[in-house]
Amino acid sequence: MTIGKLGQAAGVKVPTIRYYEQIGLLPEAERSGGNQRLYSRKALDRLTFVRHARELGFTLDAIRDLLSLSDHPDQPCAAADAIAKAQLAEIEKRLARLASLKVELKRMVAQCAGGSIADCRVIEVLGDHSHCSTDHSHREGEGAS
Amino acid sequence: MTIGKLGQAAGVKVPTIRYYEQIGLLPEAERSGGNQRLYSRKALDRLTFVRHARELGFTLDAIRDLLSLSDHPDQPCAAADAIAKAQLAEIEKRLARLASLKVELKRMVAQCAGGSIADCRVIEVLGDHSHCSTDHSHREGEGAS
DNA sequence: TCTTGAAGCTACAGCAGCTAGAGACATTAA
DNA sequence: TTAATGTCTCTAGCTGCTGTAGCTTCAAGA
Numbered sequence: 001m002t003i004g005k006l007g008q009a010a011g012v013k014v015p016t017i018r019y020y021e022q023i024g025l026l027p028e029a030e031r032s033g034g035n036q037r038l039y040s041r042k043a044l045d046r047l048t049f050v051r052h053a054r055e056l057g058f059t060l061d062a063i064r065d066l067l068s069l070s071d072h073p074d075q076p077c078a079a080a081d082a083i084a085k086a087q088l089a090e091i092e093k094r095l096a097r098l099a100s101l102k103v104e105l106k107r108m109v110a111q112c113a114g115g116s117i118a119d120c121r122v123i124e125v126l127g128d129h130s131h132c133s134t135d136h137s138h139r140e141g142e143g144a145s
Numbered sequence: 146m147t148i149g150k151l152g153q154a155a156g157v158k159v160p161t162i163r164y165y166e167q168i169g170l171l172p173e174a175e176r177s178g179g180n181q182r183l184y185s186r187k188a189l190d191r192l193t194f195v196r197h198a199r200e201l202g203f204t205l206d207a208i209r210d211l212l213s214l215s216d217h218p219d220q221p222c223a224a225a226d227a228i229a230k231a232q233l234a235e236i237e238k239r240l241a242r243l244a245s246l247k248v249e250l251k252r253m254v255a256q257c258a259g260g261s262i263a264d265c266r267v268i269e270v271l272g273d274h275s276h277c278s279t280d281h282s283h284r285e286g287e288g289a290s
Numbered sequence: 291t292c293t294t295g296a297a298g299c300t301a302c303a304g305c306a307g308c309t310a311g312a313g314a315c316a317t318t319a320a
Numbered sequence: 321t322t323a324a325t326g327t328c329t330c331t332a333g334c335t336g337c338t339g340t341a342g343c344t345t346c347a348a349g350a
Contacts, residue, residue: 034345056246088250101201105233179316
């Protein structure tokens with residue numbers, strides 16, 4: 001299949017596929033007589049994997065690791081496991097943050113109920129530290145509590 | 146206060162503050178005799194607002210809008226409200242996606258319980274379309290190259 | 291068979307949102 | 321006074337794409 005079909009099938013844009021090849025995330029594709037890239041089902045699987053991993057929030061580097069692991073399947077999977085666990089922790093952090101931020105945004109919307117900006121708290125809510133869930137303790141050297 | 150103190154107080158790195166000034170997100174700071182930036186409490190509030198808004202997932206453009214609204218507080222706050230609502234919707238989408246992806250990652254970790262990569266499903270889980278929430282239709286059975 | 295229009299090619303520029311480095315000047319504590 | 325630290329400007333780099341220009345190839349219709 002050509003690059004356009006591959007992109008449609010995997011849900012990835014064509015320039016992105018070429019970019020992935022360029023940075024070595026995908027192997028160099030075979031070419032047709034007219035120099036066009038040709039892909040196999042296997043390539044589709046790999047690209048689909050990449051897309052899903054990106055959606056999971058893996059960096060391209062982590063994905064590269066994962067792919068190289070899958071290319072050598074006779075190793076213990078501790079490494080893949082470690083990568084996945086790290087990502088899981090990362091995602092749980094993000095989830096918690098997003099959840100609390102959603103509460104703040106809802107408050108913002110609720111407090112901005114038709115008045116003028118002078119009356120509404122949108123700006124203050126975001127300037128206020130009291131709803132600050134993340135622990136940015138304002139001084140680098142200081143340990144987190 | 147100088148830029149370093151401001152950065153510490155707001156939880157924002159010094160080059161980032163200068164960057165924000167450069168792109169017009171923060172007003173140009175007053176300077177000391179020695180040409181160093183000096184900030185007021187008001188500037189700290191503004192920067193804190195920016196940091197929180199960034200954490201909420203607002204783009205710098207959205208933040209710019211919000212700030213310009215807050216600079217003209219005699220307007221109705223419908224615009225701020227609209228921005229906040231749009232962000233809220235965006236955040237709820239992200240939350241939903243992250244939540245379902247967390248489930249997948251947990252499955253990945255669970256299925257990779259000490260075997261070798263050949264036995265574990267980390268790779269397959271991410272290549273599998275059956276948990277695919279997004280609607281990228283793709284046809285099966287298109288010939289491999 | 292010819293033609294046309296979509297899809298492909300390479301190469302490069304640009305985007306957001308920072309971050310890091312070089313080399314010079316300012317401030318501050320001892 | 322001197323040394324350390326902080327700040328200055330400027331420039332370049334980073335990730336992960338996305339878009340453009342100017343060309344070639346391919347598939348389908350007349």
